Amino acid sequence: MVSMSDLKQIVQKFDISGTFTSAVPYGSGHINDTFKVDTRQSAAPDYILQRINHQVFKNVPKLQENILRVTMHLRKKLESIPGSDPDRETLTLISGPDQLPYYHDADGNFWRMYLFIRDNKSYNRVQIPDQAYEGGKAFGRFQRLISDLEGNPLFETIPHFHDMAMRLDTFFETIHRDPHHRTKKARDEIRFVEQRAEEMKKIQQLGQAGFIPERITHNDTKFNNVLLDLNDKGLCVIDLDTVMQGYIHYDFGDAIRTSTNTADEDESDLSRVKMDLQLFKSFSEGFLKETGLLLNKTEVEHLAFSSRMMTFIIGLRFLTDYMDGDHYFKIQREDHNLSRARTQFKLVGSMEEQAQQMEDTINGIVEIINQ
Numbered sequence: 001m002v003s004m005s006d007l008k009q010i011v012q013k014f015d016i017s018g019t020f021t022s023a024v025p026y027g028s029g030h031i032n033d034t035f036k037v038d039t040r041q042s043a044a045p046d047y048i049l050q051r052i053n054h055q056v057f058k059n060v061p062k063l064q065e066n067i068l069r070v071t072m073h074l075r076k077k078l079e080s081i082p083g084s085d086p087d088r089e090t091l092t093l094i095s096g097p098d099q100l101p102y103y104h105d106a107d108g109n110f111w112r113m114y115l116f117i118r119d120n121k122s123y124n125r126v127q128i129p130d131q132a133y134e135g136g137k138a139f140g141r142f143q144r145l146i147s148d149l150e151g152n153p154l155f156e157t158i159p160h161f162h163d164m165a166m167r168l169d170t171f172f173e174t175i176h177r178d179p180h181h182r183t184k185k186a187r188d189e190i191r192f193v194e195q196r197a198e199e200m201k202k203i204q205q206l207g208q209a210g211f212i213p214e215r216i217t218h219n220d221t222k223f224n225n226v227l228l229d230l231n232d233k234g235l236c237v238i239d240l241d242t243v244m245q246g247y248i249h250y251d252f253g254d255a256i257r258t259s260t261n262t263a264d265e266d267e268s269d270l271s272r273v274k275m276d277l278q279l280f281k282s283f284s285e286g287f288l289k290e291t292g293l294l295l296n297k298t299e300v301e302h303l304a305f306s307s308r309m310m311t312f313i314i315g316l317r318f319l320t321d322y323m324d325g326d327h328y329f330k331i332q333r334e335d336h337n338l339s340r341a342r343t344q345f346k347l348v349g350s351m352e353e354q355a356q357q358m359e360d361t362i363n364g365i366v367e368i369i370n371q
Helices: 004-011 060-079 129-146 164-177 187-196 199-208 248-259 277-291 297-301 303-323 336-353 355-369
Strands: 020-025 033-039 047-052 110-115 215-217 226-229 234-237 244-246
Touching (some): 129 234, 129 248, 248 303, 277 355
Antiparallel strands (some): 047 110, 215 244
């Protein structure tokens, strides 16, 4: 636990405006420790302070270099769009010591600070189709604006993050070891993975064969990683730790996973878990409005499938972490990661039942865009 006095000293390492008054835990992220920093002066901005989990992100300087490159590119693009507000429509890193985009403290912790974006909303669960549409449009716009980022490829902040083949290999190796004797409790979930393992490698295989291009992707498009304004209009994509090279399906699929689920990510009553087809349609309309002319035919043809794939891989990661002793994802109760995996796999099943309708929905939207 970090004391208020410690937080004040850390905040003072950054080039902020105004006077520190308090810092309180903020948000619901699984990986980093996040605090909202308030300042005394009404004209001064507030800030977001984060302690970066350097056990997950092994090279924080390179991670921060990625984020700085992406946010500066977005700011430059937004400044050329009449009516845009770059301070609200992209994250703004605050400089630390020696003008670096982070602070490395004496205990080995890495900290970063962002300008706080006022008057925003975020949702762990989408409530109405208009919210899904705005989220899809925001994530799609993010894709479109970063599509021409120049220079060397971004640093791979988590190697093989969505590498399905590697994730499956790790899973099967973990259940073989069974270090915490949990395979008996997860027997049904293990069988679920075994039945779908080969199919779920499809996107990776298409990419390796050259049918779909690598792009710069967000790679963690949970719906609560897009901020909406007070009128529920898309505002800003946040949580850029995993922005790196990837396939468009990673972003579309993971966003559908969280924007169309009728229940929470760790819902224990599986009867409440279902993919809402209307929310799928609304999100897809927003996303394809921004990216429809950017994507090739094979990419579009596999968007609907990617929803199942990304829901599967997140469930697989929850299940692997459960089998391995809950080292990666923060848990609040016993068997929390197993519960999360069960919810994801139930959602995969709902998507499988509606697969043809999802395909038809994408095709219908693309036909309208191409008219």
